[in-house]
Amino acid sequence: MKIGIIGAGRIGGTVARLLVHAGHDVALANSRGPDSLRELVARLGSRAHAATVEDAAAFGEVIFLATPWRSPEALPPTARVAGKVVVDAMNPYSAEGQVLDLGATTSSEETARRLPGARLVKAFNTIYFEHLATRGRPDLPLEERHAIFLAGDDPAAKRLVATLVEQIGFAPVDTGSLREGGRRQQPGTPLYNHPMTGAEARAALAAGG
Numbered sequence: 001m002k003i004g005i006i007g008a009g010r011i012g013g014t015v016a017r018l019l020v021h022a023g024h025d026v027a028l029a030n031s032r033g034p035d036s037l038r039e040l041v042a043r044l045g046s047r048a049h050a051a052t053v054e055d056a057a058a059f060g061e062v063i064f065l066a067t068p069w070r071s072p073e074a075l076p077p078t079a080r081v082a083g084k085v086v087v088d089a090m091n092p093y094s095a096e097g098q099v100l101d102l103g104a105t106t107s108s109e110e111t112a113r114r115l116p117g118a119r120l121v122k123a124f125n126t127i128y129f130e131h132l133a134t135r136g137r138p139d140l141p142l143e144e145r146h147a148i149f150l151a152g153d154d155p156a157a158k159r160l161v162a163t164l165v166e167q168i169g170f171a172p173v174d175t176g177s178l179r180e181g182g183r184r185q186q187p188g189t190p191l192y193n194h195p196m197t198g199a200e201a202r203a204a205l206a207a208g209g
């Protein structure tokens, strides 16, 4: 598939490497522009190229959002992502690293409001980037792999993201709707930054996690 990745740091850069390795074509964008990504895309090989945010979003059939949630100006133009599967990996932290108080709403519901028409899936939020970088095991059965949680209101979009998760060697685990499932993945929850296998993840959810 063609995949646009907005944010080329710890999470975006790692996702890019894993997806390229799985045979996908990726366009990567950051705040400083394509020239600043030359070395990174050279390391990733011919399936990766640097782009502006708008061009990466236009390129992708699937778009990953891996920028600071507190910076909505990083988001691609709505028209570039309308109708596309958009993966929201962003967590609501302040610049000082404090979890932002969003009241009754959740960060991915807000992202969905900011990108009307996008088929939003919340995923890759609870996994530490170094675990993402090193723990993919396509050779293991799903129940034994490291879990990556997904939430969203579009079943076909979730299935597509789950397939990508499986291709890079992790176990996709559905936590439910964007509202309730997304809440289960917020910072401070039992699922957040607690490494677990697919089997352990299902048990944690069954126990109310």
Ligand SMILES: NC(=O)c1ccc[n+]([C@@H]2O[C@H](COP(=O)([O-])OP(=O)(O)OC[C@H]3O[C@@H](n4cnc5c(N)ncnc54)[C@H](OP(=O)(O)O)[C@@H]3O)[C@@H](O)[C@H]2O)c1
Binding pocket: 006, 007, 008, 009, 010, 011, 012, 029, 030, 031, 032, 033, 036, 053, 065, 066, 067, 068, 069, 071, 073, 074, 075, 089, 090, 091, 092, 093, 124, 125, 126, 127, 128, 129, 130
């Ligand atoms: N680190 C983790 O383990 C982890 C795990 C799960 C989820 N997350 C979430 O993933 C997101 C990214 O985290 P990270 O650790 O990967 O951060 P990071 O290493 O600081 O990377 C952030 C990326 O976002 C880009 N960016 C920032 N502002 C932008 C803008 N206005 N327009 C375009 N690009 C912009 C940065 O580009 P420049 O460098 O050019 O500014 C950089 O490529 C956050 O929301 C975080 O909560 C992180």
